[in-house]
Amino acid sequence: MTGEFDRDPEYRNDEYPNDARDDEARDERDSSAVERAPQGDGSAEIGELVGRLTAEESMDRETRGRLLGRLARLLGDSARRAGASGVARGRWLADLLIAAAPHIPIRDLETLSAHHHGLTGEELADNLVRVAANGTTTVGAAGGALAAVQFTAPPLLLTAPAQIAAETLVVAAIEVKLIAELHEVYGVRVQGSGAARAAAFLTSWAKRRGINPLENDSFTNALGSAAKTALRKRLLRTMGRSMTTMGPFLTGAAAGATLNRTATKRVAATVRNDLRKSTGGPKPLPGGPPSLGSAD
Helix, strand or coil, rough: CCCCCCHHHHHHHCHHHHHHHHHHHHHHHHHHHHHCCCCHHCCCHHHHHHHHHHHHHCCCHHHHHHHHHHHHHHHHHHHHHCCHHHHCCCHHHHHHHHHHHHCCEEEEEECCCHCCCCCCCHHHHHHHHHHHHHCCCCCCCHHHHHHHHCCCHHHHHHHHHHHHHHHHHHHHHHHHHHHHHHHHHCCCCCCCCCCHHHHHHHHHHHCCCCCCHHHCCCCCCCCCCHHHHHHHHHHHHHHHHHHHHHCCCHHCCCCCCCEEEEEEEEHHHHHHHHHHHHHHCEEEEEECCCCCCCCC
């Protein structure tokens, strides 16, 4: 069963008419620091760190915290190069997520089933959501634990904005990976280059919608202005959620973990409902991997 997805009124193109008119010019100006950054600027390592933090589902807390700390330091350097305007508007973080997306490892249905003890269908989808929710919970807890240390050492509070950005970027990447793999379970395979698939799933995450299989051959390698605006707004909302991890002692860890788990389950439920409407339910095991791959 196929059919066009209902439009989400929260993300209609006319929701931000002023942004839509001005975004292309502002994107070029405010994102220039990221786009023109030299090869040694750390962006490649940022992408690799994000990929590793989303790939290893059984990563221990100490390793995850160490990698988040490294990512936060790199993001601090990158933010200084991007400038206050790009950071405040969310363009800097959106550009980094777009650049990191091809590093997010996406498994095909056969691999997913093998990695989840032979589960298929709705049971496999349930398990993917559980694992992703555990991942974003752990990121929130790790960020809160780091904040607890920083709270007792005031000079280290200067790193707080970069820590929040690191948590935001990793949580977003975990949820993008979850959405992409849920599409696999429900038989919706986005066609095109790695960059086009990455753009499609970033848009799906930003708008909290499943991808219409009738339109999955229409994606391009780059996000349009409306999609970029939705992505920035979604990242800023996620960043606001991440700020709870900055509470004193371990209160931030508990709050961040709970909010991340709830939000991940919510977006998964919304996307799964869309996919059920458009496909009629999960599909049997096909062949051929759908990895996001590298941008062409």
